[in-house]
Amino acid sequence: MVEVLLGKYEVGRLLGCGAFAKVYYARNIKDGQSVAIKVINKKKLSGTTLMSNIKREITIMRRLHHPSIVRLFEVLASKSKIYFILELVKGGELFAKVAKGRFSEDLARNYFGQLLSAIAYCHSRGVYHRDLKPENLLLDENGNLKVSDFGLSALKLDDNTNNHLLQTLCGTPAYVAPEILAKKGYDGAKVDIWSCGIILYVLTAGYLPFNDPNLMAMYKKIYKGEYRCPKWMSSDLKRLLSRLLDTNPATRFSVDQIIRDPWLAKAKDQDSTFHLTVSDETSHQLDTAGSSSTSSSSCSLNAFDLISFSSGLDLSGLFHDPFNPIVHSERFLSAEPASKILDQIERAASSENAKVKRNKDAHAVDLEGPKAHFVARLEITPLTDQLLVVEAKTKAGDSASFTLFWTNKIRPHLSGLLYEPPPLTITHAAADASIVL
The missing domain is CATH 3.30.310.80 (Kinase associated domain 1, KA1)
Incomplete structure (x- = not known):
């Protein structure tokens, strides 16, 4: 028997499972659209700091609409569970693909360009991912990249405050930036650029630049920037990696500089699935070819936005x-x-x-x-x-x-x-009333 969630989604097979959430395949009954439903058990979050992370993740994902970012369609909630209705990305993790062998520089350039497009878009909207790694990069049925999992992401702090640096220690050990290890505050944008450098290295080398069975030894290598490029890497790629994996965030490459780098510029002469454009302002936006850009001064208002004001x-x-x-x-x-x-x-x-x-x-x-x-x-x-x-x-x-x-x-x-949104319908499911956000 197929389980139906709120009379809207037919829930199917389990796609993945984590410590606090499970992801299922589902189908929208009304239009037949396939989606992924991330089910979070609220009881498992009790006594942890993760509930606030979920609120922040919802706030962040509802403002992101980019072809290279997994889309959040809506959120459902009940007394015991929270449901993220997400874009279904059928191609699996990029990690599974690179685990079979390193990529050619042309293929890596294609994926890196799409990643850079998504990250530049996030930064232009004051969002820092802070946990970029191949496991959080998905591929659709056409092989296009999609950035996922904004559970550790952060929003840009108030520009009027003196302290614009982030303080939270987070991220995956092998991808963490040296300034996070220094515990003196860090720029979220520069941290993401460091992680992009690690990802680019992994795609083209087939292994991590900083790796050691002893975690503290690995952190020491990261802090000192001690890594070696394999001999098969081109000189242009080695030079770009040295600027991405610069231990000094002040001199580490920005998105602008990456766009202009000779190694990435080669994509302009190839049949690539991404397109890079440079704006005249310090916050640059990169849009995938054929997509329409969203105005930074105005965003679409969905049901989750409206209900929060009701x-x-x-x-x-x-x-x-x-x-x-x-x-x-x-x-x-x-x-x-x-x-x-x-x-x-x-x-x-x-x-x-x-x-x-x-x-x-x-x-x-x-x-x-x-x-x-x-x-x-x-x-x-x-x-x-x-x-x-x-x-x-x-x-x-x-x-x-x-x-x-x-x-x-x-x-x-x-x-x-005051503007009052129109009344919203509360749907009661058997023994577990759920609210459509």
């Missing part, structure tokens, strides 16, 4: 993690112009003895509470051509005081600005 359905209980609380933010949707929203917030704050400080950013202000108990950052971001999201987060001071002040003092003044 006053009629609070999903916070699904993700509550007492061992790793997440900084709370207040947000709402509005169809009004940004200028009108900021003016209304300023009037509301003034009437409640709070101060609003405007700065160079026309779509952001700082809100200082009465008696300076807190300072909050209010930002307005376009989601569609018609809708804006207003988000307020504590910048300094007492978060609880800010939450109470916003809820009881500011929000009542904003009722005329």
Whole structure:
């Protein structure tokens, strides 16, 4: 008997299994589309820090729409499980293919170009993967690369803070960058570039550049940048690898420099499945040939976005993690112009003895509470051509005081600005009510 999830998906064979999740093949009943369903057991996450990782993974994946990145279609949740409905990638892991033998430089260049396209796209949207390795690179039925598993990814920190470096120690040992080992903070983009260098080495050499049965000995090699290129590598490739595997992140190649490198430039003279373009700004976007680029100022709003703003359905209980609380933010949707929203917030704050400080950013202000108990950052971001999201987060001071002040003092003044999404249907499955996000 075929199991049906929420009357939407026929769930089939098991595709893979991990410590906290299982992945199944499934078919959308309505349109027949094949998908992969990642099922996460919430009970197994109890007492760990992984629940917040899942929330972040959802937030990140819903903003990524690129041909070389596995697509998240929607998220379903129940009392005991979380379901990721993902693009089905039928070709398996790139790791399985390279395990059979090293690639020619032409084939490696093709895959590396697609990987670079995806990573440049992520970085242009403030997303750092932090766990790039061949096991997380999948191949579709046409042999095209797809980046997967954003469970350890991070979002770019607020540019207005003095500390723009990431601190979390994460990644797979053989692919980890030396600055992570130094524990002094690191640039997420440069860490991804290092991992791309490791991947390129593995594709063309057939083995890891830094490897040792003793983990500490391997870390010492990584920290010192001690590796050797095999004799069959071209001089151009060896030179590129030396710039990718530069132990100094300040001088390590950027995406721009990689694009212009002679070794990758050879792809322009070949029949490649990827296309590289360089923008005039520091954040560059690389798009796969034939795909349409997405504006960085506006993104499509899916069901998960909408439900998070709905006053009629609070999903916070699904993700509550007492061992790793997440900084709370207040947000709402509005169809009004940004200028009108900021003016209304300023009037509301003034009437409640709070101060609003405007700065160079026309779509952001700082809100200082009465008696300076807190300072909050209010930002307005376009989601569609018609809708804006207003988000307020504590910048300094007492978060609880800010939450109470916003809820009881500011929000009542904003009722005329709020956009309420249409009602969403809650579907009850037998013995386990599930909610479509």
